[in-house]
Amino acid sequence: MHFKPDKIQFAIDRFAPLEKAEFAVIPVPWEKTTSYGKGAKKGPAAIIKASYQLELWDEEIGTETWKRGIVVLGPVNCNLPEKDFFANLEHFTEVLIEKTKAIPVFLGGEHSITQGIMVPFRKKHRNLSILHFDAHADLRPEYEGNPRSHASAMYPPSRKSKTVQVGIRNVAPEEKDLINSGKVITYLMHENLNINSLIKKIIKNLTDTVYLTIDVDGFDPSVMPATGTPQPGGFAWYDALKLFKAVCRKKKVVGIDVVETSPRKIDNITEFNAAKLVYRLMGYL
Numbered sequence: 137m138h139f140k141p142d143k144i145q146f147a148i149d150r151f152a153p154l155e156k157a158e159f160a161v162i163p164v165p166w167e168k169t170t171s172y173g174k175g176a177k178k179g180p181a182a183i184i185k186a187s188y189q190l191e192l193w194d195e196e197i198g199t200e201t202w203k204r205g206i207v208v209l210g211p212v213n214c215n216l217p218e219k220d221f222f223a224n225l226e227h228f229t230e231v232l233i234e235k236t237k238a239i240p241v242f243l244g245g246e247h248s249i250t251q252g253i254m255v256p257f258r259k260k261h262r263n264l265s266i267l268h269f270d271a272h273a274d275l276r277p278e279y280e281g282n283p284r285s286h287a288s289a290m291y292p293p294s295r296k297s298k299t300v301q302v303g304i305r306n307v308a309p310e311e312k313d314l315i316n317s318g319k320v321i322t323y324l325m326h327e328n329l330n331i332n333s334l335i336k337k338i339i340k341n342l343t344d345t346v347y348l349t350i351d352v353d354g355f356d357p358s359v360m361p362a363t364g365t366p367q368p369g370g371f372a373w374y375d376a377l378k379l380f381k382a383v384c385r386k387k388k389v390v391g392i393d394v395v396e397t398s399p400r401k402i403d404n405i406t407e408f409n410a411a412k413l414v415y416r417l418m419g420y421l
């Protein structure tokens with residue numbers, strides 16, 4: 137398998153071939169099971185398009201992060217039957233993390249992509265833990281008969297890896313015995329409004345090597361309004377950044393996904409903010 141760069145690219149990627157890049161951005165416009173608001177498949181392209189508008193100097197980090205090398209790869213093929221898509225996504229991810237040094241940042245697409253991505257990460261990194269930032273627990277073994285549903289995104293990964301959930305404020309009856317059980321530690325949003333003490337708990341509970349999965353609905357809808365199943369009362373921008381900064385600085389973050397951006401016609405806030413988030417996270421690493 138080789139990587140076929142798409143025409144859609146960060147304006148800055150031409151300075152960094154994949155071999156030299158510190159970060160690889162991978163669009164995964166997968167959308168099969170969204171239950172309410174549609175459009176997650178348009179998320180990756182919208183975020184990349186918005187990224188052209190970012191200033192290259194990051195005012196918080198104080199550097200031009202792009203100089204460390206960012207490459208945007210062509211999208212993972214999502215025009216496949218579900219089984220083949222996940223097999224391909226797993227294989228793609230495995231090749232990427234085995235053959236390059238770049239830290240991958242996957243752009244979704246619906247959250248179920250995390251299921252495929254996690255398989256090779258688990259193989260490569262012993263004692264990997266997951267920081268799961270989301271409004272939803274996503275712990276149903278299956279939803280509407282499908283274990284690959286976005287509502288089941290974290291069930292398989294959390295059976296195998298320690299999973300710390302934050303932002304959670306929507307839990308189904310069939311999930312209530314799965315939160316804070318087994319390998320899952322769940323910090324319900326309403327019980328953890330003090331960001332500093334939440335950060336302490338998260339840092340204590342994560343292992344040294346961390347995969348970060350960010351559903352944009354973990355943020356408050358005022359920050360990330362365009363998403364399929366929004367929930368009130370999510371993280372404010374600077375609180376979330378403080379949390380991500382602490383994790384990126386104190387742990388070894390080996391991969392990231394940012395999922396569930398569903399661009400809408402009325403505004404472009406979410407894709408802009410997601411692009412800024414991704415650039416900022418790179419700066420923290």
Ligand SMILES: [Mn+2]
Pocket residue numbers: 270271272351353354365396
């Ligand atoms: Mn969610």
